[in-house]
Amino acid sequence: MGVVSRSVGNAFRNKVRSGAVVVILAVAIGLALAMLVANQAVGAKVDSLKASVGNNLTVNPAGSRGGLGGGNPLTAADATKAAAVAHVTSVNGTLSVRLANSAATSTTTATPGAGQGADRGGPGGGFGSSGTTSLKSAVDPGVLGQRNNSNSGATGGSTGGSTTTRPAFTIPIQATGVSTSTTATGAAIKVTSGAQLTDFAANSTQALVGTTLATKNSLKVGSTFTVQSRTMTVTGIFDAGDAFDNNGIYLPLAATQTLTSQAGQLSSLNVVVDNIENVSATQAALTASLGATNVDVTAGSSGLQSAISSLGSVQSISLIAFIASLVTAGLIVLLIMIMVVRERRREIGVLKAIGAANRTIGVQFVLEAMVLVVMGTVVGAVVAAFSSNPIVSALVAGNTGSTAAAAGPVQGAGGGGGFGGGFGGGGFTRTRGAFSGASQLIGTISTSVGWQTLVLGAVGILVIAAIGALIPSLLTAKVRPIEVLRGE
Structure with a gap:
């Protein structure tokens, strides 16, 4: 329990730096969660298209x-x-x-x-x-x-x-x-x-x-x-x-x-x-x-393959961005913890001198990093909740603009043209709008940050952050108490 309390206290030892770290992590984590939400929403839309359009004749x-x-x-x-x-x-x-x-x-x-x-x-x-x-x-x-x-x-x-x-x-x-x-x-x-x-x-x-x-x-x-x-x-x-x-x-x-x-x-x-x-x-x-x-x-629909292809590109982009954001969050934690370890060499030397094991000291630094990451995740979830819809809309619009134009009209309702006066007299039916193109098939994609997404995203973020914090904490094993105390 002493290790946990020390870790929480150390996380807020320098409030200005901790606040800045939380804000930076919140941006990276928020972007990661937003991309994860976008990926899931687009995947659901693809399944919906295949079920409602792809199986139509x-x-x-x-x-x-x-x-x-x-x-x-x-x-x-x-x-x-x-x-x-x-x-x-x-x-x-x-x-x-x-x-x-x-x-x-x-x-x-x-x-x-x-x-x-x-x-x-x-x-x-x-x-x-x-x-x-x-x-x-x-x-x-x-x-x-x-x-x-x-x-x-x-x-x-x-x-x-x-x-x-x-x-x-x-x-x-x-x-x-x-x-x-x-x-x-x-x-x-x-x-x-x-x-x-x-x-x-x-x-x-x-x-x-x-x-x-x-x-x-x-x-x-x-x-x-x-x-x-x-x-x-x-x-x-x-x-x-x-x-x-x-x-x-x-x-x-x-x-x-x-x-x-x-x-x-x-x-x-x-x-x-x-x-x-x-x-x-x-x-x-x-x-x-x-x-x-x-x-x-x-x-x-002639626009179905274009729509699915466009959404597949969005899924790939969002997945790559999600991974990149996770790696960025991990690098942020890594750099911060390296700096913290260097600043607290004397404290590490004293702990080792009084018998603290390397594992105990390492766990302390990992928990300290986790406190900052958890706070960043909470703020990042709020960021993702507000940014996921604009992000997915921008991604979809950017990937369907050209394919929608190339999709052309769909042969669908109304092919009733040309039946002469006995059958509606013509019917120059223009099957466009709701019946055409990738963008029309896709329509609006709504996103929501559910607890499953938060859990999945948080687990990935915590794992990356733990690795980022563990590396500098392992450096504590090389710190010899006598050298640190002699330097003081």
Whole structure:
């Protein structure tokens, strides 16, 4: 007990130096713990991605690609066949359609001089639309949009010397009917206010609205708007990642099918496989079951490998930084204890002269170092608690910035384009935002400093610190009491 009490007392013999040592150790230990927390959080995210995205398959009509391909609509019978395939745990269908603004469409219909109807081209945003809505698009088509739809506000044909102005093209609003509150990748729709969809009946009036569309139309939770002749209520507002994808709405699948007269029809199927190891076999089985000429089955997300690769880099960086921080803490303890041993040679000589064993003196110095390390660990844990989230965010952002751009769009929900007027009339579905890229798949990684992390980190730190303190303490064995006392 005397050795312990002396060690604690000696640790605070020089309060200024001890305080400085504790602060320096706290920074090194805090960084080490923050990197350990980041490593664990990223590892958990990788496991989550593999479970929620890596084991997903997307089934689209054969030849359907972004509104430019062909193909026939999928049906409820196809979903039933897919569910019967081995290793398939769930099948969720979606129906993507385009809704034109009702006011713009009526204007187009009322001005035949424009030369184009609501079902044929840019005026009023009616191209390939499946229905109308009271909502106004939040995205401006700009010069390219007007040019591609042959409008640009130009004048149309003339009748009796009069000239008719074509209505400007407006981008239709993307509506996605879902059977559960999930996206095509199986991840939950990110609702920023309000609640998820809960009523999936054919007569449901619930809807989720994108942030930019809500802002454009001054909508909030509880507001109403119309789709066809049905009044819908905003149950929640979602954020899908960018302005284009937030210019859309999510509706219950059955309600979307009813409103657009597409009973039983689907744009795509999201199939969840029981294990990531069975994805390839299940992909082949689905293709055989549904017919290679009828469907295209794609595995997961094109951004998944980029996301996992990016997170793997973050894990490596955080692990290296954790080890480097531990070594730094050990070196700090080593240098401090070497200095302390040199300063207290006389005290060591006296202790040895009165019969103190080398082991006892060594233990005293190790315990003294441990007191400083424990204090540094306590302060470092507080530092890690506040710094771990910014650190992991910076690491992830730095490693996913380029890969997210290279990932490109994902073939997922909505491949419903190009089915012609009979099936939603087109559906230039742009599967981006929540459905794309490494950064969108990764999303936000939250960290927490749990007791398991503290224990693991503290054990590693104490071991390194003990080694750092033990080396100079072994130097005490070379101190001969007579030489020290003679020097005094």
